[in-house]
Amino acid sequence: MERVLLLCNELSEQNPTGRHCTYLKNYLSEKGIDTETVSFSTNQQDKNVHSARPIVGANNPFNWAMLANNEMKMQGREIHEKKGFDLIHAHDWITAPAGMALSKLTEKPLIFTLHSTENNRGFSNQHSQVVSSIEWWATFEARKVIVDNLDAYNSVKYDLNLPEHKVRLIDPMQFGWQEKVLEEYQKAKKQAVKA
Amino acid sequence: MNVLLLTWEFPPNKVGGIGSHCYDLSRELTSMGHEVDVITYGEQESEEETDGVRVHRVPSTWAPDTISWAMFLGHRMEKKAIEINKERKIEVLHAHDWMTVPGAVGIKKMLGVPMAFTIHSTEAGRNGVYSEYSRMINDLEWYGTYEANEIITVGRDFSEEIKSRFHPPAEKVHYIPNGMDLKRYDEATRNTKRSDYAGDWEKIVFFAGRMVRQKGVEHLIDAVPNVLKEHRDAKFVLAGGGNLDEYRAIAAHKGVSDKTYFLGQVDEQMIFSLFKIADVSVAPSVYEPFGIVALESFAGETPMVASSVGGFKETVKHEWSGLHTYPANSQSIADQLNRVLSDEKWGSWMGRNGRKDTEENYRWDKIAAYTTGVYGRAMELW
Numbered sequence: 175m176e177r178v179l180l181l182c183n184e185l186s187e188q189n190p191t192g193r194h195c196t197y198l199k200n201y202l203s204e205k206g207i208d209t210e211t212v213s214f215s216t217n218q219q220d221k222n223v224h225s226a227r228p229i230v231g232a233n234n235p236f237n238w239a240m241l242a243n244n245e246m247k248m249q250g251r252e253i254h255e256k257k258g259f260d261l262i263h264a265h266d267w268i269t270a271p272a273g274m275a276l277s278k279l280t281e282k283p284l285i286f287t288l289h290s291t292e293n294n295r296g297f298s299n300q301h302s303q304v305v306s307s308i309e310w311w312a313t314f315e316a317r318k319v320i321v322d323n324l325d326a327y328n329s330v331k332y333d334l335n336l337p338e339h340k341v342r343l344i345d346p347m348q349f350g351w352q353e354k355v356l357e358e359y360q361k362a363k364k365q366a367v368k369a
Numbered sequence: 370m371n372v373l374l375l376t377w378e379f380p381p382n383k384v385g386g387i388g389s390h391c392y393d394l395s396r397e398l399t400s401m402g403h404e405v406d407v408i409t410y411g412e413q414e415s416e417e418e419t420d421g422v423r424v425h426r427v428p429s430t431w432a433p434d435t436i437s438w439a440m441f442l443g444h445r446m447e448k449k450a451i452e453i454n455k456e457r458k459i460e461v462l463h464a465h466d467w468m469t470v471p472g473a474v475g476i477k478k479m480l481g482v483p484m485a486f487t488i489h490s491t492e493a494g495r496n497g498v499y500s501e502y503s504r505m506i507n508d509l510e511w512y513g514t515y516e517a518n519e520i521i522t523v524g525r526d527f528s529e530e531i532k533s534r535f536h537p538p539a540e541k542v543h544y545i546p547n548g549m550d551l552k553r554y555d556e557a558t559r560n561t562k563r564s565d566y567a568g569d570w571e572k573i574v575f576f577a578g579r580m581v582r583q584k585g586v587e588h589l590i591d592a593v594p595n596v597l598k599e600h601r602d603a604k605f606v607l608a609g610g611g612n613l614d615e616y617r618a619i620a621a622h623k624g625v626s627d628k629t630y631f632l633g634q635v636d637e638q639m640i641f642s643l644f645k646i647a648d649v650s651v652a653p654s655v656y657e658p659f660g661i662v663a664l665e666s667f668a669g670e671t672p673m674v675a676s677s678v679g680g681f682k683e684t685v686k687h688e689w690s691g692l693h694t695y696p697a698n699s700q701s702i703a704d705q706l707n708r709v710l711s712d713e714k715w716g717s718w719m720g721r722n723g724r725k726d727t728e729e730n731y732r733w734d735k736i737a738a739y740t741t742g743v744y745g746r747a748m749e750l751w
Contacts, residue, residue, distance in 0.1 A: 230512040233436070233505040240440040240471055241512075248478035255481075271444050275479055278451045300433035304441055307430040 177208040177259040179250060181269035185216035185223060191289050194346055195265060201352035212249045214242050224249045236301040239268045246272035254280050261359055267305050270312035283362040286316035291329040310334050317362040322346050370744060371404045371460045373450060375469040379409035379424060386661045387465050387489055393550050395422040397737035406453050408446045425449050436505055443472025450476045461744045467506055470513040483747040486517035488531060494656040495583050511535045518747040523547050523659035524680040543743050548733040549664035554641055561642040572603045572710050575647035577640050577662050580611030585653035591699030593625040600710045606643060610634035645669030649709045649716060655697050657681055664731050667723030672716050674705045690723035
């Protein structure tokens with residue numbers, strides 16, 4: 175494993191998913207794996223961290239995310255053209271369109287982490303159905319789906335009908351969780367080479 | 370060159386004029402020797418090839434509104450474009466109207482290809498920008514003009530509207546009119562008989578368009594009594610989907626229900642036939658960037674009475690191929706209809722002039738050639 179492309183909504187220590195991405199990025203760097211991160215929101219001054227902000231506003235979070243993904247895709251393509259990467263790791267539905275498209279374009283495996291599903295969040299707004307569709311597509315197209323809690327594990331299995339062998343629960347509260355993520359990277363890369 | 374056309378509608382799925390436009394353009398580009406792929410919406414994923422044009426249909430998903438639906442459709446279009454690009458390197462991308470903008474920009478950024486964007490109308494002109502929702506559509510139109518390397522507009526006046534509304538660099542904006550496939554029109558109407566649609570004593574006034582405010586149908590209905598005063602034998606035939614009940618109610622309120630026939634949505638062949646057998650066609654639009662109905666009317670050698678707005682200012686030549694009316698003015702519509710209906714020979718002469726003008730100036734081979742010029746510019750400056 176030489177280089178990983180991380181796609182995150184937020185890269186900060188201010189919220190759980192932002193922390194998750196930050197700790198993972200730091201761990202991978204410590205292990206000598208080049209990590210390029212594209213995020214919609216970051217205050218990190220790092221040459222390997224790229225900000226993707228939409229240039230047009232939107233009337234709701236779903237439309238905002240879809241437009242922001244266009245910028246994320248461009249950043250991802252440019253990184254691929256300049257440096258290349260072995261694997262894409264997208265986090266949550268909000269980065270899934272870019273993750274899926276970049277995986278299709280570069281033919282690199284996609285790892286998809288779901289911190290929660292739309293069903294876990296209550297399926298409670300008018301965009302729940304379309305968000306859930308994106309989650310389904312991303313779990314379908316990903317080489318491996320990682321969840322970090324039992325609720326998400328059950329939802330991915332029963333709401334999104336993902337076969338058990340494609341999903342792994344990795345609890346970020348437990349020691350060595352990043353190592354398990356890396357393990358999945360290695361497996362996905364091997365599978366991709368075989369394919 | 371390898372061209373990818375993006376349109377949300379493509380025959381047989383048609384709502385407005387964009388589907389026909391893309392159909393004719395794609396066929397003409399193919400006959401010029403270009404490789405053309407079209408990605409459009411379909412209920413199920415499918416592929417077909419007609420006259421050398423490869424049409425890829427992709428579904429969207431359930432969404433609470435058209436914008437979000439278009440966003441998801443864009444995502445599916447983009448995946449399809451990546452597949453196509455692996456087989457044939459796409460050299461230029463051509464998107465049509467705001468519904469394809471999210472997907473088109475995604476493809477442009479993902480594949481690194483130049484983008485042309487044809488804008489057929491604006492939200493401000495169609496419905497007005499009065500809510501968060503319509504503002505979002507307006508913003509997507511801006512986004513398309515911002516991201517496109519070259520912008521194509523279908524009307525000269527409309528070019529100025531785009532420049533003043535979205536402020537793109539002027540040199541990026543190109544006016545290329547819509548076109549008319551006269552061969553297809555003639556084939557479709559070869560067996561059309563007037564007696565199938567109207568009695569010998571009747572004078573047919575034909576309207577084709579969506580039943581929405583933009584098309585000015587209420588002004589036409591307002592004009593009907595004043596036409597009937599002079600021409601009791603006039604019969605108004607209106608084809609198009611939309612707010613049919615509302616307009617039927619207006620006609621009933623005016624007491625002209627027995628003289629106004631609302632056909633609802635009908636197929637292209639019937640539209641063409643009705644244009645051919647009509648004594649005069651009418652287009653009372655309050656906003657019309659181009660107005661393909663003028664060319665459809667002229668193809669059938671039928672003169673048109675049209676509002677002096679947008680594209681009609683160019684396509685309908687006053688007192689030569691039709692008559693202009695003041696926009697949103699029912700008295701003006703009635704006056705001009707009465708003028709044509711009172712002089713059959715003059716009407717026929719204007720209809721023939723319209724056909725000649727269409728043959729000379731709105732041929733698809735010309736339009737496709739202009740369009741490839743714009744593609745060339747987009748590629749050159751990329």
